[in-house]
Amino acid sequence: MLDEALSQTLNRASRSVRARRAVESFPLTRKVVDRFVPGETTADAVAAARRLVDTGREVTIDVLGEDVLDLDGARGMRDAYLSLVAALAEAGCAAGSDVSLKLSAMGQALPGGTTIATDHAAEIAEAAQAHGCTVTLDMEDHTLVDSTLEIGAALRASYPFVGNVLQTNLRRTPGDIADLDGTGARIRLVKGAYREPESVALQRKAEVDHAYERAIDALMASDCYPMIATHDPTMLDRAVERAREAGRDTGETARWEAQMLFGVRPELEQRMVDAGHRMRVYLPFGTDWYGYFMRRLAERPANVAFFLRALAHR
Secondary structure (H helix, E strand, C coil), rough: CHHHHHHHHHHHHHHHHHHHHHHHHHCCCCHHHCCCCCCCCHHHHHHHHHHHHHCCEEEEEEEEECCCHHHHHHHHHHHHHHHHHHHHHHCCCCCCCEEEEHHHHHHHCCHHHHHHHHHHHHHHHHHHHHHCCCCEEEEECHHHHHHHHHHHHHHCCCCCCCCEEEEEECCCCHHHHHHHCCCCCCEEECCCCCCCCCEECCCCHHHHHHHHHHHHHHHHHHCEEEEEEECCHHHHHHHHHHHHHHCCCCCCHHCCCCEEEECCCHHHHHHHHHHCEEEEEEEEECCCCCCHHHHHHHHHHHHHHHHHHHHHHH
């Protein structure tokens, strides 16, 4: 119960302007931020990606930022992703890599936002296709789910490699998995990092865990490409077993993969790599790190302990 209360507090703080100012005023060392965000520039991200690829991992890269409120900001985020794809290609690690987009950063909330965000994401998908990358549309709070899934479906008409994210804390997710079965879509499965009302989302950790298990089973039984995003060894073991039962194989020909956030469980990443499974690391970068950082603290008490120890020894 204490852990859940702490998680709720940190999730609320991730969207609080006052809390952001307080946290950013701390003399945080780069050691703390670099645990989860390896840099602020495209060059930083590409260098981190290169290191991960060299150790047998794959990457999905996120330019940090969300809730863009004007067209210039949305165009700026589009351009940041286009520069990222070009830089990955120049570094020789674009093929097989993925980029993760938040549609709110592409202009989704603006007047005419569906068209704006779709057009921006399509430009990124076009560039990604030219260099052998894939694209995944991150999921945000529950008010954007319908729009995000609709944009994903529209983009897959021209770019079949565009994936969506589903959050198992949302009560609607079993239905969304059923609707996506038959599309062959790439689907990243997460528990959900946003605090949602009880009317639309499960509230207790045990309920969300059970929903995640059921969603693993459903995705592995579908024709979608499951991307099982978890740091829980029990969930990973379940995914491995269900993939084996579904004949999804391992290694480069595997028709599923595991995903983890940069810096959270590197030893577990290595276990998956050593076992011959596809392992992709979610690699964020940029100056707008606050919301992402606070949500990582909210997910695991061990992350909070790391943060406090670093502050104590700064």
